[in-house]
Amino acid sequence: MARKTFDEKLHQAKDMPRIEFIGYDEKMAKRFGAGNMLIAAPLEYDEVMKRIPPGKLITSDEIRAYLAKKHQADFTCQLTAGIFINTAANASQEREDAGNPDITPYWRTLKKGGELNDKFPGGLDHQKFLLESEGHTVIPKGKKYFVKEFEKSLFLL
Numbered sequence: 001m002a003r004k005t006f007d008e009k010l011h012q013a014k015d016m017p018r019i020e021f022i023g024y025d026e027k028m029a030k031r032f033g034a035g036n037m038l039i040a041a042p043l044e045y046d047e048v049m050k051r052i053p054p055g056k057l058i059t060s061d062e063i064r065a066y067l068a069k070k071h072q073a074d075f076t077c078q079l080t081a082g083i084f085i086n087t088a089a090n091a092s093q094e095r096e097d098a099g100n101p102d103i104t105p106y107w108r109t110l111k112k113g114g115e116l117n118d119k120f121p122g123g124l125d126h127q128k129f130l131l132e133s134e135g136h137t138v139i140p141k142g143k144k145y146f147v148k149e150f151e152k153s154l155f156l157l
Contacts, residue, residue: 006090009042016041019073035074040067045081046088048157052108054134056155057147059110060085066157085109086119093121107131114150 004012017040024034048063063085064076089106096103107130111117116127116138124145128138137148147153 006087006094009087010046010084010091011043013041013043017044017067017071019071032078033075036072038068038071038073038076039080040071040076040084042084042087045084046091046104049085049088049104049106049109051157052105052155054105055153057108057110057114057136057150057153058155058157059112059114059150061112062154062157063109086117089117089120108134108155110147110150114147116145116147 017038019036019038022028022032022034022037028034044067045063048066049058052058060081064078064081068074068076085106088104089109092102092104092106106120107127109117116124116131118124120127128145131138131147136150136153138145139148140146
């Protein structure tokens with residue numbers, strides 16, 4: 001069986017979006033949340049990421065909050081959000097490599113606190129290059145990289 005491309009995975013919605021009730025457990029609630037949890041479709045993350053214009057940024061937390069509100073959920077699953085954001089990034093790179101102009105500017109999506117995503121295509125160096133080419137300043141903090149004053153460039157959904 002042939003392995004699915006990232007673009008095929010991006011368009012594979014299965015039974016998503018769906019909302020699952022997560023009961024209250026103090027440890028779980030502190031870390032993830034309690035109540036109605038959204039598991040959004042991968043394509044929804046891609047659609048939000050495509051809306052971010054040059055010079056602007058968004059964090060995975062902002063995308064998750066937007067999708068939770070859109071679907072009237074209390075919060076969005078962090079695990080699937082991370083997987084689907086990376087799927088959108090890799091699907092975009094596949095399309096670009098194939099000469100398809102339908103590009104998702106995934107490099108404008110940061111992790112919590114303005115951190116760069118080392119799992120994006122090309123790794124940290126590529127995301128850093130693309131962000132700096134749009135006028136952002138990237139600074140190291142230990143082994144991680146962050147966009148300096150990223151809050152000033154956030155795109156409001």
